Amino acid sequence: MIEFxxxxxxxxxxxxxxxxxxxxxxxxxxxSFMLGEIALYSFVVLVMTGVFxxxxxxxSSVPVIYHGAYRPLRGVRMSAAYHSVLHLxxxxxxxxxxxxxxxxxxxxxxxxxxxHLARIYFTAAYRKPRxxxxxxxxxMLLLALAxxxxxxxxxxxxxxxxxxxxxxxxLLSVPVVGPWLAFLVFGGTSPNPATLPRMxxxxxxxxxxxxxxxxLAHLGIIWRQxxxxxxxxxxxxxLIVGSRFWPVYTMKSLALFFGVFAGIAALGGWVQIDPxxxxxxxxxxxxxxxxxxxxxxxxxxxxxRLFPGVNxxxxxxxxxxxxxxxxxxxxxxxxxxxxxxxxxxxxxFDFRGHNVLRxxxxxxxxxxxxxxxxxxxxxLEIAGGDDVIAVAMGSSVIVVRRVLRVLAIVAxxxxxxxxxxxxxxxRRKHAHLREALAGADAGYxxxxxxxxxxxx
Amino acid sequence: xxxxxxxxxxxxxxxxxxxVGWSQTAAKSAEAVALFSRHCAVCHGEAxxxxxxxxxxxxxxxxxxxxxxxxxxxxxxxxxxxxRFETILTVPQMRMIAxxxxxxxxxxxxxxxxxxxxxxxxxxxxxxxxGAVTQGGTLGFAGxxxxxxxxxxxxxxxxxxxxxxxxxxRFSAAELPARDVASIAEYVRYLRRPSHPGGAALHWNGPVxxxxxxxxxALSLMVFAIWLEKGGRG
Numbered sequence: 001m002i003e004f005x006x007x008x009x010x011x012x013x014x015x016x017x018x019x020x021x022x023x024x025x026x027x028x029x030x031x032s033f034m035l036g037e038i039a040l041y042s043f044v045v046l047v048m049t050g051v052f053x054x055x056x057x058x059x060s061s062v063p064v065i066y067h068g069a070y071r072p073l074r075g076v077r078m079s080a081a082y083h084s085v086l087h088l089x090x091x092x093x094x095x096x097x098x099x100x101x102x103x104x105x106x107x108x109x110x111x112x113x114x115x116h117l118a119r120i121y122f123t124a125a126y127r128k129p130r131x132x133x134x135x136x137x138x139x140m141l142l143l144a145l146a147x148x149x150x151x152x153x154x155x156x157x158x159x160x161x162x163x164x165x166x167x168x169x170x171l172l173s174v175p176v177v178g179p180w181l182a183f184l185v186f187g188g189t190s191p192n193p194a195t196l197p198r199m200x201x202x203x204x205x206x207x208x209x210x211x212x213x214x215x216l217a218h219l220g221i222i223w224r225q226x227x228x229x230x231x232x233x234x235x236x237x238x239l240i241v242g243s244r245f246w247p248v249y250t251m252k253s254l255a256l257f258f259g260v261f262a263g264i265a266a267l268g269g270w271v272q273i274d275p276x277x278x279x280x281x282x283x284x285x286x287x288x289x290x291x292x293x294x295x296x297x298x299x300x301x302x303x304x305r306l307f308p309g310v311n312x313x314x315x316x317x318x319x320x321x322x323x324x325x326x327x328x329x330x331x332x333x334x335x336x337x338x339x340x341x342x343x344x345x346x347x348x349f350d351f352r353g354h355n356v357l358r359x360x361x362x363x364x365x366x367x368x369x370x371x372x373x374x375x376x377x378x379x380l381e382i383a384g385g386d387d388v389i390a391v392a393m394g395s396s397v398i399v400v401r402r403v404l405r406v407l408a409i410v411a412x413x414x415x416x417x418x419x420x421x422x423x424x425x426x427r428r429k430h431a432h433l434r435e436a437l438a439g440a441d442a443g444y445x446x447x448x449x450x451x452x453x454x455x456x
Numbered sequence: 457x458x459x460x461x462x463x464x465x466x467x468x469x470x471x472x473x474x475x476v477g478w479s480q481t482a483a484k485s486a487e488a489v490a491l492f493s494r495h496c497a498v499c500h501g502e503a504x505x506x507x508x509x510x511x512x513x514x515x516x517x518x519x520x521x522x523x524x525x526x527x528x529x530x531x532x533x534x535x536x537x538x539x540r541f542e543t544i545l546t547v548p549q550m551r552m553i554a555x556x557x558x559x560x561x562x563x564x565x566x567x568x569x570x571x572x573x574x575x576x577x578x579x580x581x582x583x584x585x586x587g588a589v590t591q592g593g594t595l596g597f598a599g600x601x602x603x604x605x606x607x608x609x610x611x612x613x614x615x616x617x618x619x620x621x622x623x624x625x626r627f628s629a630a631e632l633p634a635r636d637v638a639s640i641a642e643y644v645r646y647l648r649r650p651s652h653p654g655g656a657a658l659h660w661n662g663p664v665x666x667x668x669x670x671x672x673x674a675l676s677l678m679v680f681a682i683w684l685e686k687g688g689r690g
Contacts, residue, residue, distance in 0.1 A: 034681040038674065072646055075572040089653070096654050107670030108677070115674065158579065158588075159662070252684050259680045263673050272654040273666050278588045278647075280579040288583045289593025290660070295667025385664035387594045391601055397594050 026446035027249045028229040028242035032123075034256055035116040040215065041260040042109035047212075049102040050204065056092055058084040059154065059200030061193040070277050078281035081156040081196050085276055101268030106148050108264060110296040113141050121370050124358035125228050126341040128351065133221050134341050140214050142334065143207050148296055150203040155274065156196060161282035162291050164190055166301075170326035175319050191284060226444055228357050237355050240446045290388050295381065302383030303329050306405050355444050361430075364423035372416035379408045488556035491549055495541065504561035506619035517615030518557055520564040520641070526609060527554035564614050566638045571646060574639030581627065582640065589660045590647050595623060605644050614641040 010016040027033070060080040066073045068083075069090040078086075088095040117137065120126055126134035149167065153160045168190040171182035187194030226240050235241035243249045267273075279288060293301050303325035312319035344366065345351055360367045382389065383404045390397040493502055499515030501507050506517030515538060521527060531550050534540035541550065579588070585602035587593045592604035600623055605613060614637050620626030632640070658665040 029685055031678070031682040031685040034684070035678065038677050038681065070651065072571050072575045072643060072650075075570070076576055100654055104670060104673070107667065108674050111671050111674035112677070115678065158583075255684055256677075256681060259684075260677055263677055263680075267669065267673055270655040271669055272652070272657045274663075275652065275654060275657070275660070278650070278652075278660065280575065280583075280588070283580060286579050286583065288579075288588040288662075289585070290587065290662035290664065292663040294663050295670060298663070298667060381667075388661050388664045391592065391594050394601075396600075 023244060023246035025223070025245040026226075026240055026242045027245065028227050028233060028235065028240060030230060030233070032119045033227065034253075035112055035119055037253060037256055038260055039109055039112035039116055041257045042105050042112055042264065043211065043215065044257070045105040045261055045264050046102060046109060047208065049098045049105065050208070052095075052098045053088065053102055054204050056084055056088045056095065057081070057154065057200070059197045061156070061191075061196050073277060073280075076281065079156045079196070081154065082276070082281045085155045085157075089277065097265075097268050100271075100273050101264050103151075103273045104267040104271075105264045106144075106151060107273075107294060107296070108260075110141070110144050110148060113137075113144060114296070117141065118370070118374070121340075122360040122367060123228075123230075124344075124354070124363065124366070127354040127358075128341075128345070129225055129353045130221075130228070131341040133218055133225075135338060136214050136218050136221070138334065138337055140211055140218070143211050143214070145296055147203055147207040147211075148294055150199045150207070152274075152294055153199055154196065154203060155276045156282050157274075157276040158279040158282055158286040158288060159274070159276075159291050161191065161284065162287055163293055164195065165284075166293075166304075166326075169322055173320040173323040174327055175314075175317070175323065191282070226355070226446065228355055231356050231359065235356075238444060240355070240444060242446075289391070292385055292388075298384035299377045299380040300326060300330050300384075302380035302386075302404075305386060305401065306380065306383045306408055359426075359430075361423035361426035364420050364427065367423050368416040368420035371419040372412035375415035376408060376412040379404055379411050383408070484552060485556065485560075487549075488552040488560075491545070491553050492556055492561075495545065496553070499538065504557060506615060506621060514621070516612045516621065517619035518561055518611075519618060520562060520566055520614035520637070521609075521611040522558055522562050522566060523611065524551075524554040524558045526611060527557045562611075564618060564637060565634050566610065566614055566641060568635040569638035569642040570635075571639070571642055573636065574641070574643030574646075577632065577636050578640050578643045581632070582644075585624070587660065589650065590644055591660050606648055608644070610641040610645045613644045614638065617641075 006016070058080045062080045063077050064080050064083050066076050066078055066083055066086060068074070068087055070086060073086065085099070089099060090096070120134065120137070149163065153164050153167075164186075168182055168186055171185060172178045174181055182190070185198075186192055187198050227242070229235040229240050229242070233241060243252075280286060292298060304322065307321065307325035309321055311321050312324070383401065386400045386404060387397050389395075390400045393400070492504075496504075496515075499507055500518050504518035504521075506519075507514040518527075528550055530538060531541040531545065531553070545553070585593055585595060586605055587602075590605035592602055594601050602624070608616075616624065617627045617632060617637050617640060618629075627637075658669065
């Protein structure tokens with residue numbers, strides 16, 4: 001039967017040849033090449049659970065009275081959006097499980113993207129001919145951040161509202177175009193009944209569609225260019241060594257998919273995330289200690305907390321303090337990342353293509369710069385939760401914040417210096433190992449790694 | 457005529473008895489006032505209104521304590537900074553004080569509460585300092601932290617609202633009428649054992665611990681990927 005079907009398709013589509021080609025595609029074996037896949041599979045979980053949530057969610061600020069299963073909120077006035085989230089959490093079978101899985105998957109999705117980005121950076125996988133995928137990857141990260149923020153806002157509880165207020169304030173602080181920008185995203189001043197429906201459409205349609213499209217492009221380009229490989233893995237600039245797509249690679253990847261799904265489902269079932277019912281419906285004057293953005297925006301929050309309270313002045317015009325840490329800083333970070341491959345090409349005067357990765361210590365300043373940046377972001381991330389830390393340590397926020405302000409300057413410098421020393425030492429130690437940097441503009445073929453079991 | 461006299465005599469006896477009883481009660485209540493102001497007012501204030509936390513040993517407001525058992529228990533066990541009175545006062549004296557506290561000092565009624573209303577009022581008036589689930593939080597300045605309320609008896613919560621210990625604001629009857637005070641206390645009591653589905657609560661500290669857990673899972677998945685690359689062996 002299967003054979004018959006296979007013949008049928010083959011006769012019409014020439015599928016056999018194509019399938020054989022696909023199945024024989026070679027992927028190098030290394031765990032760090034699977035970080036992107038963790039992100040991919042988290043995205044799959046996000047879409048699967050998101051479809052379920054979208055069936056029950058109502059993106060509307062129309063006020064309603066709650067009469068549902070959660071006793072303390074009975075008789076309380078709230079938006080239809082918050083009402084639908086409560087209903088989903090308390091009255092729809094498995095609704096809370098799906099909601100929590102969705103939120104955990106989002107947190108893990110972006111963590112995996114982040115780790116993947118770090119791997120690409122430290123092994124210089126962004127070099128020609130792969131700059132395009134670097135740009136696509138960064139764009140996907142931006143979209144993921146935006147969608148995470150929108151998703152966080154859709155629940156319309158006190159945390160959502162606080163997040164929206166901060167987002168609104170940041171947009172307003174942008175010189176000249178600020179008010180228009182804020183109007184575009186929020187559909188008026190905030191809070192505003194036009195905001196939720198607008199964000200809902202972006203959250204479930206435009207951004208996921210863009211992400212799906214970019215993921216296809218990302219993977220298509222990887223397929224076309226073939227994967228990079230590590231030096232010393234048996235391959236080289238002209239040869240890729242690894243496992244075939246079928247069966248070894250497919251099985252590995254499938255196992256990873258099940259692992260990701262199981263991990264997210266376990267968290268969704270066993271660990272509470274965003275218990276909106278204790279925060280209560282959005283109320284402009286409500287706020288609670290521990291109200292933070294999700295971790296992937298915590299570094300921006302931290303920058304806003306650490307930045308000294310100084311406003312900028314241009315002639316008669318005021319540039320509010322918030323603009324610098326809240327908008328300019330993340331914009332500069334992303335601008336730097338977008339330009340980085342080209343910057344490096346230009347600085348090192350290296351316009352050749354590369355299929356072999358660079359070990360992190362081979363380019364000490366780049367690695368030191370990356371690690372210093374990570375240290376900086378880590379300090380900011382910690383600063384984003386400084387109130388929680390102060391209470392947990394029985395200390396004062398003021399003291400914690402002062403320490404973190406010093407650390408934000410000192411930690412990157414020290415980290416960068418240490419990493420630079422380490423790279424130099426490794427370079428000396430491995431001087432004999434360094435391969436000549438051959439150009440690889442032409443020809444990159446594939447070979448299966450030697451001891452793998454051969455299919456007949 | 458006879459019956460008149462009999463009735464008169466009975467009335468006289470009754471009146472006399474009432475008079476003696478009244479004077480005894482008055483004496484007792486005077487003694488209770490004296491006992492309270494000698495033993496308790498240093499910390500709890502003469503009217504049981506609670507002393508300002510400027511004094512380290514200050515005690516909470518007792519103006520919503522309607523249960524004599526709670527007062528007896530406090531005197532017998534001495535919670536937190538409060539001394540034990542077991543050996544200082546006799547049991548009848550303690551009973552007297554308990555009755556005095558609950559009948560005379562408890563001027564904040566705890567009736568007519570509504571959980572939903574209490575939740576709303578709590579979230580607007582208290583959650584910013586004490587946290588969404590009364591877990592406590594920081595005031596953000598001078599190293600001041602608002603305490604967790606989970607172990608506080610409902611009566612103390614209600615008392616604290618009117619009293620405003622230390623840096624906490626004081627809510628007058630114009631701001632929060634009696635019914636609202638009772639509702640807030642009821643919601644705080646509810647939060648001791650809230651219905652709270654969805655698994656382990658991460659101390660309700662919001663996205664900070666959530667982010668840490670997400671990263672722990674992401675790192676575990678990376679370890680899983682390493683294991684897969686080793687061919688699933690060791």
